[in-house]
Amino acid sequence: MIKANEKDFLPTYDNPGYTSDVELLSYKLVDQDEVVVVKVGNVGLVFPIKVIEKYQVIPVSKNKMRYTLTYCPLADSAILFNGEWGVSGYQHKGNLVLYDKKNPDELVPHILGNSKVKRRGVIRTSWKRLSMTGLFEKLLIIVGEDTINYEEVIDKKRDDKFVIATLKSFDFKGYFLNDMERIMANSYIKYDEFVGIYEVEGTPFVRCYAFAWELLFPKQLKQPTINSIGWHPKDSQIKFDDSDDIDLRKRHDYYYKGIKTKNFGWKSVTQIKSLYFPFNAPMIAAKVSKTRNRSSKYFGKSTHEILFEWDLTRQLGTEFHSIVHDNLNYGKQYDDTKFIEEYKQFINYNDYMASRGYFPYRSEWYVFDEKHSIVGTIDIVFYSQKEKKYIIADFKRSSKSVLPNKKMIAKKSKSLQIIGSVSEVMKKLPKNDKHVQFSFQLGMYREILKSYQNIDFDFVCDEMHIVRFYPGLDNFQLGLVDPNFLDYRIQKLFMLMHTL
Secondary structure, three states: OEEEOOOOOOOOOOOOOEEEHHHOOOOOOOOEEEEEEEEEOOEEEEEEEEOOOOOOEEEEEEEEEEEEEEEOOOOEEEEEEOEEEEEEEEEEEEEEEEEEEOOOOOOOEOOOOOOOEEEEEEEEEEEEHHHHOOOOEOOOOOOOOOOOOHHEEEEEOOOEEEEEEEEEEHHHHHHHHHHHHHHHOOOOOOOHHHHEEEOOOOEEEEEEEEEHHHHHHHHOOOOOOOOOOOOHHHHHHHEEEOOHHHHHOOOOOOEEEEEHHHHOOOOEEHHHHHHHHHOOOOHHHHHHHHOOOOOOOOOOHHHHHHHHHHHHHHHHHHHHHHHHHHHHOOOOOOOOOOOOOHHHHHHHHHHHHHHHOOEEEEEEEEEEEEOOOOOEEEEEEEOOOOEEEEEEEEEOOOOOOOOOHHHHHHHHHHHOOOOHHHHHOOOOOOOOOOHHHHHHHHHHHHHHOOOOOOEEOOOOOOOOEEEEOOOOOOOEEEEEEOOOOHHHHHHHHHOOHHHO
């Protein structure tokens, strides 16, 4: 056995209260929440996992008998023990180890158990399914209480990535580490990157990823970010090298389970797009530098000067994306003159989406499909609670139109039944049509998100947007994308991804 913490480092939840009215709970119970149910006659005692994981042991009275509902975050397992038990502070083979309160020397691993101790299984399901089954005449839900003393947090600093909080005492430590365990179990990020508790001149601090803080301590947030609200279990497996070093960011390195995706032979959406819509910048810059058209913005400029301008344009696009991301996630208002026109256009677009009942769901979303070895970053996803549908949007700070070519759209149905190689799948697509290029990119994101389908993420997307912002425009320019436009080609491309 391994000594991990002190005995009773988590307090037992003594004398828990129950109610049948979800409005009286001290936490929010939603349809997808996992719950454990203990049967007492015709009544079901309901214990949401997110409540019991904070304690790990909860006493239960049943037919004048004393039981203990136990939960092991390491094994994600709930079991009902006869008698009264507490947390020993030991771990054994990935098991929480309990001790008998009447016989403190009696130690029993949560799952492994022993022949002397009687244990019982429990019902485990989602709150939605339980409330629809009618298995019990009445459901009583544990009221819950704040196991975390939020007054322990004196100060909190955060940025896009990390939260660093100052604590009053180390009493907070056990709660914090316990709350992290379930996310840690599904995360492939190194532990020392994910969370740490340390001391500086007698003052305790805690450091963790911002998304984890938001998930575990929502009451600490004045305004939850859209990326924490729309968090998906696959998010913990993917990471992007968002280093401050521009040269490192240009490498476009993603990490799947802590390993570079390039090591697996994965390709990014951007890489695949560039394969079929190539842009040879040096060659094109050399060509346009020779123009004799005096009205051309490239007249009289060298190849080097043109390449420098294009690189600056890309950097401005990246900077504007960051401004949008900060506004969506942290409510930061932009009042500088540098991007003021584009920012107003973005606000107008956001208001337009809100008028349709669609609100931001995720921004700068790192997504992947391990089956087809593809990864990428979606600018923004909107969701309508009323329609139960999603809209994927790609933001472009560009001087060129993103509206569809009507002639191309008219021909879309003529070449859908394509078979064979990747080159056959991609042939006849106009290489210089920006709308087609960006539609292809959005279509790949849509195909990736199909692999994210689960009970909490019912992905239905029948509309996509290419949105253009640029100085001098009266308003944003909206390029509507029909998902069926390139759907067959993209599905075929995913099937042939291993040949790229």
